[in-house]
Amino acid sequence: MRAMVLRASGQPLVAETRPDPEPGRGEIRVRVEACAVCRTDLHVVDGELPDVRLPVVPGHEIVGIVDRLGAGVAVPALGTRVGIPWLGHTCGHCPYCADGHENLCDEPVFTGCTRDGGYATHVVADAAYAFALDGFADPVAAAPLMCAGLIGWRSLSMAGEGRRIGLFGFGAAAHILTQVCRWQGREVYAFTRPGDLPAQHMALSLGAKWAGSAQESPPDLLDAAIVFAPVGALVPDALCAVRKGGRVVCGGIHMSDIPQFPYRLLWEERQIVSVANLTRRDATEFLAVARAAGVTTTTTVYPLEQANQALADLRHGRFQGAAVLVP
Incomplete structure (x- = not known):
């Protein structure tokens, strides 16, 4: 796989070639079709967020096709187009998870921050935190929906x-x-x-x-x-x-x-x-609304290897709408 990697806060991302990742129990591997560039990615790169795991592959507005299933996973099925957002996993047992506020989980995992994200050709995700994108035929147009x-x-x-x-x-x-x-x-x-x-x-x-x-x-x-x-x-x-x-x-x-x-x-x-993070219920509700409302997105496309340029253009407001990386 190819990936753009943040090795040190405040430094440009570095292009790397790595072995294709393998999903563990409860996980899926996704072949990335598009990953939008979020302002949160700038905060990750600039070292403005706590607990960023370095080195890390940024990116949390991911759209792609499930191409491998980990043990115990039946849904989403192979070949399904899914979206992967910022909230990558929650503990399920802290007081916040117990009362329906998983966005405030005490032990969260965040895509592109504390686990590798979508500035890559492949990404591994928790199957329970990936959302089927039925009805969203254009991965570039759908990518900004996953966080913005x-x-x-x-x-x-x-x-x-x-x-x-x-x-x-x-x-x-x-x-x-x-x-x-x-x-x-x-x-x-x-x-x-x-x-x-x-x-x-x-x-x-x-x-x-x-x-x-x-x-x-x-x-x-x-x-x-x-x-x-x-x-x-x-x-x-x-x-x-x-x-x-x-x-x-x-x-x-x-x-x-x-x-x-x-x-x-x-x-x-x-x-x-x-507002802190999101819940899976937010995603289910919003995707239904986006379909019903016919939401469209304005995007500027960059090749994966131009991730640093996309981040710079976002920082300086050089485009309207959202930037999207395409491997």
């Missing part, structure tokens, strides 16, 4: 039932979530970097009611706001934009420090909450 889509869906669920939803940072997650919100009959207000007209135009083309910079005031107060950009200074901006009783959801795994802000921004029962 899933974490967007969990963030939207935590935002509540409000009609007016603000999205701060209009990247891979927001361009998917805008379509879901519009399908649900909600209004979307998109907040971008100052002067990022391409992102604003994209938001409007996908049905957003308004698009502007994060420093602008939207024409209406929001019921909820989701902050996807890893910029803590956006949290006070989002609080300014939500109505009394509104909620701000921090949708990233890593964010710069939130600056001090006056209590009056939080007063009147506004809330700030965070």
Whole structure:
């Protein structure tokens, strides 16, 4: 197999040739068709997340075909197209797993962080944490759904039932979530970097009611706001934009420090909450919604060996939507 490997934090990925991996009990091996590039991958590469296992193959928005089964596995069957997300395994016995919050598991395994991920031609995964992608014929288009889509869906669920939803940072997650919100009959207000007209135009083309910079005031107060950009200074901006009783959801795994802000921004029962990881139930729910809503993704394709370029382009906002590596 071929893989792009992170050997040291802050260093470029290195191309390696390895023996094809063998699945253990309860595992499957997947021939990777596509792996989207997530901002979390940048946090892994930059050493901003704890407990990254080095060396590691990054990548957790994986789509591929099951080509080998480990002992005890009957489902998914050989030849099935599956998606493999960030949450790669949970213990099943800690208090969080026991009460249905496996996303908060005390002993989790994360794809592309604490186990090898999808920047490769093959990957091994826990069969119970891989999802059949029936009805998703294009692996490149489906790859961003496995994190940008899933974490967007969990963030939207935590935002509540409000009609007016603000999205701060209009990247891979927001361009998917805008379509879901519009399908649900909600209004979307998109907040971008100052002067990022391409992102604003994209938001409007996908049905957003308004698009502007994060420093602008939207024409209406929001019921909820989701902050996807890893910029803590956006949290006070989002609080300014939500109505009394509104909620701000921090949708990233890593964010710069939130600056001090006056209590009056939080007063009147506004809330700030965070999203951590995802559950398998999230995946089941979201994939059904994505099919029903006819969600499409905007992608820029890179060969596997250009993973470093894809990461650099993501870091500097050089494309709209999502980057996808294809072996």
